[in-house]
Amino acid sequence: MTGSDQRPFPPWLEVRLGELVRLVSANQAPSGLLVTGPKGVGKGILARAFLQRMACTDAGDSRYGCGRCNGCRSFLGASHPEILHVMPEAPGKEILVDHIREVIEFLSLSRSGPARLVFIEPAEAMTVNAANALLKTLEEPPGGAMLLLSAAQPARLPATVRSRCRLLRVPVPDRGVVADWLRSAADREMSVEEALAACLDRPLEAQALLEDDTARSAWQADHAALQALLRGTSPFPVIERFLACDLASLLPRLQRLLLSVQHYLVQGERDAFGRLFDSDSLQRFAH
Ligand SMILES: [Zn+2]
Incomplete structure (x- = not known):
């Protein structure tokens, strides 16, 4: 992967990352994207690479973030002002309605860049109330907002949430x-x-x-x-x-x-x- 990691980016994720970057370049990025696939296939790596690419100000035609610009550096330091990462407080815990209220507040703030991104991982950790609270934002997203959800068990998400997202499946690679x-x-x-x-x-x-x-x-x-x-x-x-x-x-x-x-x-x-x-x-x- 780019950035501080020495290992090459997983080759089975390259095409998926390219698809996402192309959608953004063509102004066709969905406001809700649900990345699914079995545990351990790299959904999180794919989502992070995409978020870094979105944060990067010097990527040119590349599908990867450069790893050097201010945008990449603040993303890698988890301090990018336009990107919010939502996860349970500890592995195995739930994502609560209060977390989603933070998402709604984050998206309502005025933007300094062209896009504001929220990454929810794992999305199936959302309680029913949390998922319902998110639904309205998925239905009527503020301009420039993109919600990226990652789920190994998408069936555990309400059908209403799934149907509001574009699906991107990451299969078990060769x-x-x-x-x-x-x-x-x-x-x-x-x-x-x-x-x-x-x-x-x-x-x-x-x-x-x-x-x-x-x-x-x-x-x-x-x-x-x-x-x-x-x-x-x-x-x-x-x-x-x-x-x-x-x-x-x-x-x-x-x-x-x-x-x-x-x-x-x-x-x-x-x-x-x-x-x-x-x-x-x-x-x-x-x-
Ligand atoms: Zn960069």
């Missing part, structure tokens, strides 16, 4: 493209293929697993719990290990492991996720 991008990361204890399999093909989670000790410890705990399940003769050690894990990451991996067991039964060989476990215990569990 595995080979992600693997090439991940290979640009340094200091790895596991292979890119293993990390992608362990993270169920979600690029940003695989990146964290390759680079971040916390993500690695969480994977090791999940892996040990699932390995204990495969080997398990008694349920107690398995339960003990399950209790040491974060269920939010463990349960999708457990579901994935059961699919790998099924794959093994049908095909007689391990798939990418199954290869993270020893074949003897997978075989024993399958039979």
